[in-house]
Every structure is written in C-alpha cells, then in structure tokens.
Amino acid sequence: MTLFEELDARLLPGFRRQSVQGPDGEILALVGGEGPPLLMLHGDPQTHLCWHQIAPSLAENYTVVLTDLRGRGESHKPGETPEHLAYAKRTHAREQVEVMAALGFERFRLVGHDRGARVARRMALDHPGRIERLGIMDIVPALDFYEATTAQIAQDYYYFFFLTQPRPIPETLVRGNPEMFMGQILTGLPGQTAVYHPEAYKAYIAASSSDEAVLAMCECFRAGLSQDIEHDREDRAAGRTIACPTLVMWGDQGVVGKNFDLQSIWRAWAPDIRFAPMPCGHFIPEEQPEQALRALREFLA
Numbered sequence: 001m002t003l004f005e006e007l008d009a010r011l012l013p014g015f016r017r018q019s020v021q022g023p024d025g026e027i028l029a030l031v032g033g034e035g036p037p038l039l040m041l042h043g044d045p046q047t048h049l050c051w052h053q054i055a056p057s058l059a060e061n062y063t064v065v066l067t068d069l070r071g072r073g074e075s076h077k078p079g080e081t082p083e084h085l086a087y088a089k090r091t092h093a094r095e096q097v098e099v100m101a102a103l104g105f106e107r108f109r110l111v112g113h114d115r116g117a118r119v120a121r122r123m124a125l126d127h128p129g130r131i132e133r134l135g136i137m138d139i140v141p142a143l144d145f146y147e148a149t150t151a152q153i154a155q156d157y158y159y160f161f162f163l164t165q166p167r168p169i170p171e172t173l174v175r176g177n178p179e180m181f182m183g184q185i186l187t188g189l190p191g192q193t194a195v196y197h198p199e200a201y202k203a204y205i206a207a208s209s210s211d212e213a214v215l216a217m218c219e220c221f222r223a224g225l226s227q228d229i230e231h232d233r234e235d236r237a238a239g240r241t242i243a244c245p246t247l248v249m250w251g252d253q254g255v256v257g258k259n260f261d262l263q264s265i266w267r268a269w270a271p272d273i274r275f276a277p278m279p280c281g282h283f284i285p286e287e288q289p290e291q292a293l294r295a296l297r298e299f300l301a
Helices: 003-011 082-087 089-102 115-126 142-148 151-156 169-176 178-188 198-208 211-238 255-259 262-267 289-300
Strands: 016-021 026-032 037-041 063-067 108-113 131-137 246-251 273-278
Touching: 003 198, 016 089, 026 089, 037 089, 037 115, 063 089, 082 089, 082 211, 089 115, 089 211, 108 115, 108 289, 115 131, 115 211, 131 289, 142 211, 151 255, 169 178, 169 211, 178 198, 198 211, 246 255, 246 262, 246 289, 262 273, 273 289
Parallel strands: 037 063, 037 108, 108 131, 131 246, 246 273
Antiparallel strands: 016 026, 026 063
C-alpha cells in the first residue's frame, strides 16, 4: 500500500479509490456515501485530501466524489501543449464531466476550492445542464482578477505572475527547492490560519514537487492568463451567466476577501447567488472546516 493509499484509508474512511479513464488519461477518484451525487474539487498545491475534514460528514447524505485534477496528485499530467490548452479550465471541466458520467452521474452538485473552484465555475458555464448547485471557495474569476489587480494584490499573490513566465524560467527556479515554494503557498499567504494534518501536509508537498507536477502547475497558471481570460471575455460579451443556485465562500482575512468586491463581481456572473464569508484565510476546508460544512449542508440541501 502506498503512502497516499494509507492516508486515504485513515483520513477518508469508507471512500473507495478507483482510477477513471478520462478523455486524455486516468483520473483518480474516491467515492463514498449514498444519496445525490456531489463532486468536490481541490485547489493548489493540494489533492483530494484537502476535503478530509468535510467529505466524510457530507457522505452521510450524498454520494461524494473526490478527484485529483489533471496535473495534480495521482491523476495524469499532460506536458506542455500549444497555447496551454491542456490546462485551460474548459479542458479541466470537460474532463470532470466525463469522469462523473463514467461513474454513472449525469447531473450532480459541485463544490470547488481555489483551482478546483475555477474548474467548477467553468463547468457550470459550459455544462449548465449537468450542475444542480455550485459551491465556490475563495476565488475571483480570471478576467475580473487580472482587471482588478493592484500592486498589493500582485505582491500578495506573486506566484500568479511568476508562474506564467515562459518555460523554463519558473520551472527551473521552483525545482531548485519545490518543497519550500509549495510550503510557502500553503502557509505563507496573508491571513493564513490553517493548521494542517501533518501527514496530509506531507502528501501535498510530495504530490506537488515532482518535475511533472511543477510543469503542470506552471501550465495551469499560463492557461489562466491566456485561455481562461479569453473564455471569460467571450462569456461576458455574450451575457452568459451561471444558471444554477450558487454559493460563494471566501476567507475574510485573506487576499481575496480583503482586496475584491466579491459580491459585486459574483452577482454579475451568477444571478441566483448566496454569500458566506469565513473567518479565516485562503484554505477554507482546513482553516474553518466546521463552519464550511455548516454552510455547505444548508446550501446543498
């Protein structure tokens, strides 16, 4: 049994690990519980384990699916592709829809944090018939983020601009000490209050520090600055919005909560919307799991 398998058995008891063939490679999925399907997507630089304090409780009422996004954890990791298309959130979203279909779920509830929230939002825009309810944690849509960025935001979220530099500049520098770089994101953002399970923290560092994972992370941020912005611009011009009920959560001590008018931004994208600020920084699932769970239970029901 691998380190990751042992951690899943301890931190996500009752969840079954399986590999699902996606359109371009295999996606790791953990499935647990019974009831209406609920897909939960993790952020950077993490894996499905970020939900270990929330998912078991939700599995009392839902069939909870936890996946590792492409480029992350134990899922496949495409290399560099023209125009960074492999890591556009549209590509991520299509893959996750197909994974859920392969598991037998055509319609489902959806929750995402950080990078997973960006994929979840794109999924709701591109596949409205699939998503029943959408929960978003601590992001600003790509176009709004870059339009509103100030010097302070750029300082706090420096890696949004560092990781988008041409290959191999960021890859080479991050590979000099990937453990330090990933650890700084996990613990060093303004407003951070996360106390990670020590073994989960080690798993995040191990999963994100390989050469393939570093390249995937850079490509994902490059796609954010190119493909994702363009897709947002097209949606805005066409007046496309999220059709399903949406819950937006954020850490009121973090960069997003302190620097963006989130209610104004998100009302423009999701007419049927609710808001739930959390007393924490960016990593809501591990900084405020109990409050996040209460908000999700109420909303998802």
